[in-house]
Amino acid sequence: MSTVAQTFKETARRLTRDLRHRELIQNALGKYYVGRDEKKARFQNWQEARQAAAEIKWDAVNHLDKYLEEFVSKLEARGTKVFWASTGQQACDYIVEVAKKRNVRSIVKSKAMTGEEIHLAQALEKSGVEVVETDLGEYIVQLREEPPYHIVFPAMHLTRHEISDLFTKKLGTAPTDNPEELTMIARRTLRKKYCAADMGISGANFAVAETGMISLTTNEGNGRLSTSLPKVHVAVIGIEKVLPTLDDLALFLPMLATAGAAQAVSCYNTFIGGPRQDGESDGPEEFHVVLLDNGRTRLLADAEQRDTLHCIRCGACLNVCPIYKNIGGHTYGTTYMGPIGSVLTPHLRGLKEWKHLSFASSLCGACTEACPVKIDLHHHLLQNRRNAIRCASPWWEKLIFKGFVTLMNHPAFYRLGVKLGWFGQKFHWLVKGTRLDPMYAWTQSREAPPLALHTFKDYWRRKKS
Amino acid sequence: MKISLFIPCFIDACYPQVGISMAQVLERLGHQVEYPEDFTCCGQPAFNSGYWDEARAVAEKVLAMYRSAEIIVGVSGSCGAMMTTFYKELFHGTPLEAEANAHAAKCWEFSDFLVTKLGVTDVGAKFPAKVTFHDGCHGLRELGLKKQPRALLAKVKGLELIEMGAAESCCGFGGTFAVKFPMISTAMGEVKCDSALKTNADYIVSCDASCLMHIQGLADRQKKPLRTMHLAEVLAKQ
Amino acid sequence: MSEREPILGRIREALRAAAPKPGLLSGPGQRVPAHEKRPTDFRPWLPAVGESFDERAALFAKNSAELKTDFQLVADRAELQTKLVALAHAEGWKKIATHAGDLTNFAFAALGMPVVRTDSRYDVNELESSDAGITECDALVAQTGSVVVTTRSAGGRALSVLPPHHVVLARRDQLLRDLPAAFAALKRQYGSDYPSMMCLITGPSRTGDIERILVLGAHGPKKLTIFCL
Numbered sequence: 021m022s023t024v025a026q027t028f029k030e031t032a033r034r035l036t037r038d039l040r041h042r043e044l045i046q047n048a049l050g051k052y053y054v055g056r057d058e059k060k061a062r063f064q065n066w067q068e069a070r071q072a073a074a075e076i077k078w079d080a081v082n083h084l085d086k087y088l089e090e091f092v093s094k095l096e097a098r099g100t101k102v103f104w105a106s107t108g109q110q111a112c113d114y115i116v117e118v119a120k121k122r123n124v125r126s127i128v129k130s131k132a133m134t135g136e137e138i139h140l141a142q143a144l145e146k147s148g149v150e151v152v153e154t155d156l157g158e159y160i161v162q163l164r165e166e167p168p169y170h171i172v173f174p175a176m177h178l179t180r181h182e183i184s185d186l187f188t189k190k191l192g193t194a195p196t197d198n199p200e201e202l203t204m205i206a207r208r209t210l211r212k213k214y215c216a217a218d219m220g221i222s223g224a225n226f227a228v229a230e231t232g233m234i235s236l237t238t239n240e241g242n243g244r245l246s247t248s249l250p251k252v253h254v255a256v257i258g259i260e261k262v263l264p265t266l267d268d269l270a271l272f273l274p275m276l277a278t279a280g281a282a283q284a285v286s287c288y289n290t291f292i293g294g295p296r297q298d299g300e301s302d303g304p305e306e307f308h309v310v311l312l313d314n315g316r317t318r319l320l321a322d323a324e325q326r327d328t329l330h331c332i333r334c335g336a337c338l339n340v341c342p343i344y345k346n347i348g349g350h351t352y353g354t355t356y357m358g359p360i361g362s363v364l365t366p367h368l369r370g371l372k373e374w375k376h377l378s379f380a381s382s383l384c385g386a387c388t389e390a391c392p393v394k395i396d397l398h399h400h401l402l403q404n405r406r407n408a409i410r411c412a413s414p415w416w417e418k419l420i421f422k423g424f425v426t427l428m429n430h431p432a433f434y435r436l437g438v439k440l441g442w443f444g445q446k447f448h449w450l451v452k453g454t455r456l457d458p459m460y461a462w463t464q465s466r467e468a469p470p471l472a473l474h475t476f477k478d479y480w481r482r483k484k485s
Numbered sequence: 486m487k488i489s490l491f492i493p494c495f496i497d498a499c500y501p502q503v504g505i506s507m508a509q510v511l512e513r514l515g516h517q518v519e520y521p522e523d524f525t526c527c528g529q530p531a532f533n534s535g536y537w538d539e540a541r542a543v544a545e546k547v548l549a550m551y552r553s554a555e556i557i558v559g560v561s562g563s564c565g566a567m568m569t570t571f572y573k574e575l576f577h578g579t580p581l582e583a584e585a586n587a588h589a590a591k592c593w594e595f596s597d598f599l600v601t602k603l604g605v606t607d608v609g610a611k612f613p614a615k616v617t618f619h620d621g622c623h624g625l626r627e628l629g630l631k632k633q634p635r636a637l638l639a640k641v642k643g644l645e646l647i648e649m650g651a652a653e654s655c656c657g658f659g660g661t662f663a664v665k666f667p668m669i670s671t672a673m674g675e676v677k678c679d680s681a682l683k684t685n686a687d688y689i690v691s692c693d694a695s696c697l698m699h700i701q702g703l704a705d706r707q708k709k710p711l712r713t714m715h716l717a718e719v720l721a722k723q
Numbered sequence: 724m725s726e727r728e729p730i731l732g733r734i735r736e737a738l739r740a741a742a743p744k745p746g747l748l749s750g751p752g753q754r755v756p757a758h759e760k761r762p763t764d765f766r767p768w769l770p771a772v773g774e775s776f777d778e779r780a781a782l783f784a785k786n787s788a789e790l791k792t793d794f795q796l797v798a799d800r801a802e803l804q805t806k807l808v809a810l811a812h813a814e815g816w817k818k819i820a821t822h823a824g825d826l827t828n829f830a831f832a833a834l835g836m837p838v839v840r841t842d843s844r845y846d847v848n849e850l851e852s853s854d855a856g857i858t859e860c861d862a863l864v865a866q867t868g869s870v871v872v873t874t875r876s877a878g879g880r881a882l883s884v885l886p887p888h889h890v891v892l893a894r895r896d897q898l899l900r901d902l903p904a905a906f907a908a909l910k911r912q913y914g915s916d917y918p919s920m921m922c923l924i925t926g927p928s929r930t931g932d933i934e935r936i937l938v939l940g941a942h943g944p945k946k947l948t949i950f951c952l
Contacts, residue, residue, distance in 0.1 A: 027665070034671035046676075048935045050569065069768040071755045074745035079761045082742055086735045092727075098919070104727040156941055157932035175932050183933055185599040199933040203941055208940065215847055231917060241884050241928040241943025247920070248880035249847060259730065264761075266910065270902035271765040273923070274867070281931075284786070284901075285769070285867045288884075288943070289915040289923040297919045301843050302879040307919075313730050321737035327745060342655045346672040380666050382659025383533065384622035389753060396748045399574065405535030412533070421536040428494070428543045431523040438498045461664035466702035469499040476492050476501040480520050570748070629751030 031351040032380075045345050048176050052339055055282030062276075062284065065368050073275055074394035077330035080229075080262045084320065085115045087229040088311070094232020095431070096140040097477045098294035100307045108138030108314050115140060115221070115254055116147045116423040120307055122252050124149055124218040128210075130238060130246040131155035132223025133171060133333055134256040134312055135367075137355045142220070151221075152260035153212045154242035156206050163190045169349035171356065172280050172335035177348055210242075217414055220246035220304065225332065226272060230265040233293040234309065237276060253304040255297070258312050260320075261331035268290075272332065279392040280334030325400050328363055330393040337387035338395060343380060352377065359387035361401040371408055376403035435477065442471040489518045489551060491559035491568070491592070493694075494526040503522050505593050506721035507560045510608050516597075521550045524709040525601040529567040532575060533660045540691055541575055548572075548581060548588050556602075557592045562624020562693040563660075565594040570627045594624060596692055596716055600633040607642045613643030616714075619677070619700070620653045621693030634692055634716050641719060647684040654680070658699035672705040678711060688714045767902060772866045772900045779865035779898050780951075786868025790926030791939060793948040794868075796895075803892070803950055804833040810948065811836070814888065820853035822878025826892035826952070830857050841878040847885075856886035856944070860893050861921075862908050863951065866901035869925040870949060871909065873918040880920050889927070889944040893951045926935075 035041055061064050080087055082162050091377045092102045105111035119127070127144060129151055135141060141151040141162075153162040157174035161167065163186055168174030177181070183202055184195045193205050222243055224234035236243045247253045262274065276420040296303035319328055338344045338358030349357045354365045354377070362377035388398040402477070427433050448468070451457040459468055488511055492504040493671060499659035511518050526542035547568070551557055559565045569589040576585035599605045616707040618638065638646050657663065657673025664670075681689050689711060690699050704711035746757055772782055780796060787794035797803045803826075811819075811834055820839040821827045831838055839849045850856075858877035860870050870891050878882050899905050909921060928943030939945050 023531045025725060029668075032666065033668045036668045042672070042676070051935050061509070063768060064826055065768040067753055067755050069765070070753070071746050071757065072762040072765060072768065075758055075761045078742070080746045082738060084738065085731050088731070088734070104724070104725045104730050106726040106730060109612060109918045110726065121700055132728065154862070154942065155932070156930045160932065173935070174934065176935070178933075180933055199936045203930055203938040207940065211851065214942075215851060228673050233917070233921075238939035239928070240930045244884040244922065245942055259734075260682075265763075267763065267903060267906050270906050271769070272859060273902065274769060285869060285923065285925050287925050287927075287929055290924075291921045292919065293917050294919045297874075300874045300919060301841050301845065302881050303874065303919055309914065311730070313726070313733070317730065317733035317737055320734060321740070323740040326742040330745070342657065342670055342673045342676070346669055346676070376595060379535075379662070382622070382655045382670070382671065383881070384655035384659070385626040385651070385750065386622070386655065389626055394745050394749060394753075399748050402533070402535075402571075402574075405533070406537045407535075409535035409537075417534075420532050420540045421534065424531055425539045425542045428525040429546055430529070431525055431882045434494070434525045441797055461667050462702070465667055465706060466674075466699065467705040469495075469698045469702065472501050474501060476497040476504040479505055480522060570750075574748075626750045626752070631752070 022183060022373045022376070024373055026350060027353060028376055028380070032286045032347045035348050035351055036346050041348060042346065044177065045348065046181065048173070049339055049345065052282050056278060059278040059282055059284055069271065069275060070392055070394050073271055073392055076264065076268055076271070076328060077393050078327070080264055081320070081326060083261065084259065087264055088259060090229040091227050091232055091262055095309055098232065100294050100309055102311065104310045104311045108312070111138050111256060111312050112140055112143035114310060114453065116143055118252065118254060119144060119147065119149050119219060121216065124252065126150040126152070126213065127219045127221055128152055128154050128217040128246045128250065129211050130220065130222040130236070130243040131158050131174070132256055133355060134223050134258055135221065136168065137310065138256070138314065140256065148485065154210055154213070154230065154246055155238070156203060156240060159206055159210065160186065167350065170335060170338060171333055176208070214245045214249050217250045219254065221248040221254050221256065222247055222253050224261055225268065225276060226263045227257055227261040228266050228291070229262050231266055231268070231293060233291045235269060236292065237273070237288070237291045239281070239287040242433045244290055247290065247292060248303060249370060251304055252306045252308070254308045254310060256310045256312060259316050275392045276332055276334050279336035279390065310470065319367040319407050322367070324403060325363070325367070327395050328367070328400060330395055331360055332391060332393060336390040336392060339396045340386040340390045342382065342384065342386065353409040359397045359401070360395070364402065365399055366404055371404065371411060375404065375408035378408065387445070438471060438475055445471055487519065487555055489554035489621040490518055490520040491557050491564070492520065493559070493561045493564040495698070496694055499698070500715065502717040503560055503694050503717050506715070506717040507558070510717065510720050514603070514605060524550055527564045527567045529564060529571070530660060531569065532571060536572060537575060544572060544575060545581065548584055550638065551588060551591070554591060558595055558598045559592065560595050560715070561695065562594055562606065562621040562628060562630055564697050565592060566623035566627035568592045594628050594630060594692060596633040596637055597628060597630055600636050604666065604694050606636045608637065608640070608720050610720045610722050611642040612719050614687045614699045615645045615647055615685065616636060616688045616690045616719070617647050617649045617681050618691050619656060619681070619691040619696055621691050621696045622655050624692045630692055637716065637720060638690065644719070647686050649680040649684045651680050656696045656700050658696050663699060671703065674699055678704055678707070678709055681711060682709060690714050690716055690719055692716050712715060763926060766901065768867055769901060776895065776898065779900055782865040782896060783863060783868055787949070790868050792868060792926050793946065794951070796950070796951050799952070800829060803830070806950065807833055814854065814930045817853040817859055818853050819836065819855050819883055820850050820886055821857040822882060822942070824859045826859050827857055839922050841882045847881070850881060850885050853886045854889040855890050857890045857892065858914060860891050860897065860910065862905050863893050863898045863900060863949065864905045864923070865898060867925055869905070869923045871905055871921070871923055873921040875918045883922070883924065884943045887940065887944055888946040890945070891949045893949060895951060898951060
């Protein structure tokens with residue numbers, strides 16, 4: 021087992037026993053479910069809307085070269101500098117270089133999962149630049165020096181008391197239990213940062229090919245401020261973010277907000293198509309768009325799982341995932357957590373080391389049902405399992421399943437096996453729940469079902485005769 | 486109607502009463518039932534564990550066994566989903582693809598068969614008890630079982646259905662997941678047990694005996710006053 | 724070095740294998756027939772909106788109440804003046820920020836107080852210390868309770884987001900039905916020469932990042948007031 025798999029299991033073991041954690045997450049998501057269902061009900065037809073969204077994303081991803089070229093040429097025509105990065109390292113190097121050239125000392129960053137993915141903040145900090153996360157949740161986890169707990173709700177795992185303690189320790193503010201006061205502390209602190217920053221960094225929720233614009237969704241307004249005040253704006257965007265037309269946003273913005281945050285639409289949906297244009301009074305002098313591959317073309321080449329690139333990072337699959345709800349976001353040890361992370365990470369970071377994530381699922385399909393763009397998430401988990409077994413499987417497990425085939429394809433063996441099992445279970449108490457128990461993985465926390473003396477097959481034989 | 490029964494391996498070996506109940510209800514409704522005695526397993530444990538070649542080896546036998554069946558009625562949402570949805574995936578691009586599709590079209594889950602295919606909701610059952618219903622994931626999301634079992638329960642004399650919170654949440658079984666990640670599986674089961682306990686129901690009923698096996702095993706170990714019963718057993722009570 | 728060609732090359736190579744169409748594996752409750760061509764009209768599925776002005780205004784008001792936007796239909800400029808002055812008084816405004824425009828010029832004249840103008844280069848700290856940012860807009864969207872602003876209609880990028888109170892002055896004919904109508908209007912208005920920033924503002928700035936409890940004014944305005952003439 022890989023070390024990351026080992027760590028995953030150990031952390032999962034700890035957190036699944038932590039009832040306070042379980043309750044915190046259940047409470048936080050309880051509110052989301054109510055709001056989401058209410059907003060979904062406003063759609064005249066949610067299932068049709070999902071199918072349409074999936075078809076549009078299919079079109080975009082399956083003609084990615086065409087749409088990317090259109091997106092880029094429109095952007096460049098209005099003075100945007102576009103950089104294509106094959107790897108996260110290349111993207112980081114480029115942005116560090118831009119910061120150096122423009123003499124950047126401080127950066128305000130709007131939430132961007134791509135930034136997390138390539139460890140952009142760390143790279144910039146290493147080059148001597150201050151990077152401040154501006155999304156409140158991101159700011160909180162940045163102060164705690166930990167990664168986001170959720171794609172959309174980064175600080176979901178913390179109580180107001182913990183946040184108050186954190187602010188007291190790091191910012192020297194008076195303790196308070198009031199979420200509004202805590203938010204205002206962050207607002208005051210970050211206002212100064214916006215006004216002083218030389219560079220703003222953002223991601224993008226969509227890249228509109230037709231008009232050459234990025235679409236950026238935030239609720240707090242940090243996306244607006246980060247892209248309005250500093251003299252340089254850099255947007256880091258996965259190549260799969262493309263949407264063919266501006267009109268498509270009329271479908272995608274409400275779906276993103278409904279699925280992701282239980283809102284009809286988010287507070288600020290901002291479409292940026294260039295740096296400050298002639299006649300405009302503010303906005304950055306330079307606008308850089310960094311298009312990130314970083315493993316995405318590898319996923320694109322897997323036709324079976326290509327729809328994974330439809331993902332709009334709404335987090336809906338995390339919110340409904342019973343695994344996520346019990347182990348939390350940090351246990352995954354990945355940038356993208358929850359079901360989408362379990363599907364994606366083996367492609368981005370290697371199946372051998374990350375295959376355990378595909379096995380750590382009950383395949384309940386709640387994720388697939390919740391996905392607004394109809395990614396077949398649990399089917400992909402199954403395919404990842406198949407692929408993992410093809411590339412390497414432990415000899416003993418192979419042996420078990422060879423045995424399974426033999427047993428199941430020879431009814432006489434099967435019958436004999438059940439009878440032997442019935443006999444054997446009489447002695448099970450000798451080892452039950454101990455490490456010697458062959459069923460330990462089950463019996464450590466659950467009672468085993470007793471094998472019946474008279475099976476259904478016995479019943480049927482009696483019935484016939 | 487001539488019906489071929491599909492009795493999954495663990496029902497045969499651990500919960501024969503569930504299979505017997507289904508056969509009895511179908512016969513009570515005047516149907517002729519048959520059972521391919523050589524049937525063992527649908528292959529799901531191998532499929533879910535990534536061993537698709539092994540799963541196919543078992544599934545091929547299943548296809549052959551039921552080739553001449555007119556209609557197949559099974560008593561497990563999960564294994565039912567395997568024989569319909571997942572066989573199609575398993576045999577996709579193989580010479581048996583067409584047969585897997587034809588096979589899937591003949592398969593019915595018990596409650597779906599009664600309500601959708603036969604249009605029957607009252608099977609003449611009587612069971613004076615308070616029950617809550619757990620939606621097994623595969624039955625719910627792969628086969629669309631939601632209204633069907635509830636329609637049947639509504640017609641059981643003396644029975645009161647009390648819905649639990651998050652009835653659609655997974656119980657944490659998930660086949661080999663339960664033994665590969667027992668800690669997560671157990672935590673999920675605890676959440677499910679808590680939801681069920683809050684209803685004060687006498688029984689948790691489900692279309693899926695595998696979920697019930699997990700819930701019962703956990704409740705017994707943690708000494709929680711929960712009893713489980715398969716829908717077929719409820720419908721067989723008179 | 725930009726990796727444009729290698730990336731495009733990998734994409735083209737990858738796309739040689741065809742991907743299955745979406746929705747083929749959907750469960751029974753989620754399955755809908757696939758469309759012949761990718762859809763372009765989303766109206767039949769999105770939240771419904773009435774055709775008439777009254778229906779649009781009623782929905783906008785309902786959405787505003789939910790979003791905690793203060794939405795007021797005003798009969799004429801005289802009423803607008805009264806309401807603006809009352810608002811300025813109630814909140815104790817000492818300095819406002821605005822941009823040139825028919826309605827904004829009127830508002831500025833009506834209020835008669837120190838002003839920061841964002842039509843050309845301005846001092847960010849001056850804008851930040853203004854009590855309210857008063858802007859016009861491109862459109863209002865009944866379906867979502869949104870205001871559409873652009874750098875051209877609303878005095879640049881920061882005016883509508885930096886001051887603590889954003890006041891929008893709109894005309895009745897700007898109240899559109901839904902999002903498809905809003906994007907169509909933007910296309911009509913700007914065509915091939917879009918402003919560098921356009922934004923759909925839906926309610927005052929908000930966050931739920933602390934225990935999922937709603938707090939207004941996370942970074943942007945704590946208040947959003949819309950006067951519709």
